[in-house]
Amino acid sequence: MVMTITLNPSLDYVAETVGKATGSVIRTQHETIYPGGKGINVSLVLKQFGIPSKALGFCAGFTGKELCRLLSEAGCDEDMIELADGFTRINVKVSGARETELNGSGPHISQEAFSALIQKLSALQAGDFVVLAGSVPASLPSDAYEQLLSVAASRKAEVIVDVSGALLMRALTFSPWLVKPNHHELGELFGVTIQTREEAAHYAKKLQENGARNVLVSMAEQGAVLLTENGETCFADAPQGTLVNSVGAGDSMVAGFLAGWLFTKSFADALQLGICTGSATAFSPWLAKKESVLSLLCESGKTDFMNKF
Ligand SMILES: Nc1ncnc2c1ncn2[C@@H]1O[C@H](COP(=O)(O)OP(=O)(O)OP(=O)(O)O)[C@@H](O)[C@H]1O
Ligand SMILES: O=P(O)(O)OC[C@@]1(O)O[C@H](CO)[C@@H](O)[C@@H]1O
DSSP: OEEEEEOOEEEEEEEEEEEEOSSSSOOOOOEEEEEEEEHHEEEEEEEEOOOOOOOEEEHHHHHHHHHHHHHHHHTTTTEEEEEESSSHHHHHHHEEOOOEEEEEOOOOOOOOHHHHHHGGGGGGTTTTTEEEEEEEOOOTTHHHHHHHHHHHHHHEEEEEEEOOHHHHHHHGOOOOOOOOHHHHHHHHHHHHOSSSHHHHHHHHHHHTTTOOOOOEOGGGGEEEEEEESSOOOEOOOOOOOOOOOOTTTHHHHHHHHHHHHHOOOOOOHHHHHHHHHEEEEEEESSSSOOHHHHHHHHHTTOTTGGOOO
């Protein structure tokens, strides 16, 4: 089983604009509402590969109802805890000359609701995968991720953590199966600016020394670096294309990496599928569709495992 946990899901209101406008009315050319939140995005992309997952988290109000409706429409299994008050946040993404994001703070989550989420993790079994991704709402205890990680570890589940800063460093003590910082986040952890893949590999090694089993550093159009628990360091180029939307590229990469691993049990294949899935999202209006990932895989020439999915 794959479980994804999104503590602060969203409806993503994505609007296309032209030009840059500050301090004035911005008129949009087009707008769409998508189910959002990092763990949810991972579930949606896994679904593209035919991999079922259960999306856990919290929802509230009319926006929460719409979120669950959209997930169900996408064929995505969810088990959201419905909160009595507030509403699921609406995150505004404005594309145009430059992407701008306005992420809401989200509803208040009570201790009771958080305990109910922890309770749901008891369904995990050894070898299951849990993806923990996205920000922690202010109403939750600061060690919320650690509490979830501790339950996942006690169930012997494999954990993927996609968070940044102190949350990431603290998560390392639970020996997560995979962490996926981007190179900016990795650099910030060590007070440096990372520009090359070699520098990324150097600092990724430090995350391994602190407990991470596998470290995937995404570097946008520069590709990615993977350090595996087998001691390998792999570099992968990103496919070339026109950037349309970078929101969710990292989540898509996580989903593609996990899908590749589940299909082949090969880190090299997982990396290749992860890269192509991240880039397919970057080149699409929103999250990648399977067909666009396959077409990038074909272009990369590394198609030997394509018949496995
Ligand atoms: N401009 C781009 N061209 C090609 N591929 C890209 C581009 N931007 C992102 N990607 C793909 O997506 C992957 C993840 O991108 P990135 O490093 O920006 O992750 P991220 O910062 O976690 O993303 P985000 O937070 O925007 O979802 C990259 O490794 C690459 O495969
Ligand atoms: O506010 P957070 O939890 O850090 O990020 C939330 C979010 O920006 O992440 C996803 C893209 O990665 C979007 O679907 C969503 O709106």
